[in-house]
Amino acid sequence: MAEEPEAGPEMETEEGEEFGSCCTELREAMSGTEFEPLIVVGDDGVLYMSVGLIDIEGEEPGMVDHPVFFCPFCGTELQSREEVRQDGDTVN
Ligand SMILES: [Zn+2]
Numbered sequence: 001m002a003e004e005p006e007a008g009p010e011m012e013t014e015e016g017e018e019f020g021s022c023c024t025e026l027r028e029a030m031s032g033t034e035f036e037p038l039i040v041v042g043d044d045g046v047l048y049m050s051v052g053l054i055d056i057e058g059e060e061p062g063m064v065d066h067p068v069f070f071c072p073f074c075g076t077e078l079q080s081r082e083e084v085r086q087d088g089d090t091v092n
Pocket of ligand 1: 024075076
């Protein structure tokens with residue numbers, strides 16, 4: 001119930017700019033100020049989307065993130081598998 005009309009400065013980084021340029025839906029989903037965005041740009045410059053919560057015994061629930069290859073809203077390719085390549089993971 002914390003609904004404060006915040007007009008604070010948006011945290012926009014130049015690196016993350018490219019991922020919001022395909023459509024306003026994605027831009028708003030990434031830069032939500034009235035909610036906690038589930039689509040975020042990681043430290044490695046890869047766009048991740050939270051797909052769920054995971055319960056780890058003895059630890060706090062954590063978010064499960066997956067790289068987003070295509071924009072879920074407009075279908076634009078945002079990044080290729082090569083760009084997202086994860087070490088150790090077998091990617092078919
Ligand atoms: Zn889009």
